[in-house]
Amino acid sequence: xxxxxxxxxxxxxxxxxxxxxxxxxxxxxxxxxxxxxxxxxxxxxxxxxxxxxxxxxxxxxxxxxxxxxxxxxxxxxxxxxxxxxxxxxxxxxxxxxxxxxxxxxxxxxxxxxxxxxxxxxxxxxxxxxxxxxxxxxxxxxxxxxxxxxxxxxxxxxxxxxxxxxxxxxxxxxxxxxxxxxxxxxxxxxxxxxxxxxxxxxxxxxxxxxxxxxxxxxxxxxxxxxxxxxxxxxxxxxxxxxxxxxxxxxxxxxxxxxxxxxxx
Numbered sequence: 001x002x003x004x005x006x007x008x009x010x011x012x013x014x015x016x017x018x019x020x021x022x023x024x025x026x027x028x029x030x031x032x033x034x035x036x037x038x039x040x041x042x043x044x045x046x047x048x049x050x051x052x053x054x055x056x057x058x059x060x061x062x063x064x065x066x067x068x069x070x071x072x073x074x075x076x077x078x079x080x081x082x083x084x085x086x087x088x089x090x091x092x093x094x095x096x097x098x099x100x101x102x103x104x105x106x107x108x109x110x111x112x113x114x115x116x117x118x119x120x121x122x123x124x125x126x127x128x129x130x131x132x133x134x135x136x137x138x139x140x141x142x143x144x145x146x147x148x149x150x151x152x153x154x155x156x157x158x159x160x161x162x163x164x165x166x167x168x169x170x171x172x173x174x175x176x177x178x179x180x181x182x183x184x185x186x187x188x189x190x191x192x193x194x195x196x197x198x199x200x201x202x203x204x205x206x207x208x209x210x211x212x213x214x215x216x217x218x219x220x221x222x223x224x225x226x227x228x229x230x231x232x233x234x235x236x237x238x239x240x241x242x243x244x245x246x247x248x249x250x251x252x253x254x255x256x257x258x259x260x261x262x263x
Contacts, residue, residue, distance in 0.1 A: 043061070045060060045061040046059070047097075047098045049100045053080075054079040056077045057074055057075070057076055057100065057111055057131075058074070058077070059075075059098045059111070060072065068118035069091065071089065072090075072095065072127065073087065073088045074088075076136075085136070091127075092118075093117045094116055095113055096158075097114045101163055102163070103190075103191050108130055109131055110129065111131065115127065116154070123154045124156035124169075125141070139197050141190075141197055142197055144188075148186065148199075148201060150171070151171035151173065151174055151186075152186075153170070153172050157169065165191075166189050168188075184205070185203065189201075
């Protein structure tokens with residue numbers, strides 16, 4: 001009996017040990033969640049862009065106090081030539097994203113910093129540089145034309161397509177400032193020719209009428225109805241005048257015949 005109890009206790013201890021061992025293995029094998037690296041104050045944004053082996057561009061924004069203003073800097077590191085340069089400038093709003101390309105395929109990379117206004121307009125601005133070794137040349141980014149700004153409410157999206165920077169944003173009805181339903185999307189492509197950035201609209205605007213709101217449509221309908229009624233009234237008036245003229249002509253002709261008969 002004692003031997004039986006000893007064997008039972010031994011088995012129970014063994015099972016418990018095996019269970020604890022498996023539990024320890026499970027804890028070790030479980031993936032550990034890691035937090036994304038945080039940017040420490042006074043820095044607000046950081047992105048690294050690698051354009052070639054050993055050639056990096058670290059783009060940062062920084063500033064203390066107001067979140068709507070600050071500064072940016074581009075740290076260029078070329079470990080192959082052991083050259084390091086810094087490009088800085090003022091910043092309005094916040095950095096949304098950073099892109100790089102070589103639009104004119106001359107071997108000199110372009111760095112584009114997409115920023116967004118820190119107000120209700122959500123308007124986008126782009127800061128652009130072309131790098132030739134250690135020299136940074138600022139590129140004038142084209143503003144939206146009058147026709148391109150029609151219906152614009154910010155919240156742009158930028159991306160690189162076929163080596164060129166492409167811009168996309170939703171277009172709304174200017175006559176209805178409260179609507180949240182876009183009419184369509186506008187697509188603009190930017191490329192570099194010589195030393196200048198050029199913009200080309202890829203999408204075709206399908207909306208050509210300015211009056212698209214229910215109120216405007218009602219006014220337009222009323223105008224057409226009024227015009228139609230006016231035209232109808234004009235036709236009726238003309239018809240009445242014609243009948244009256246015809247009667248007068250017949251009366252004059254009858255009177256003339258009577259005078260001839262008397263003679």
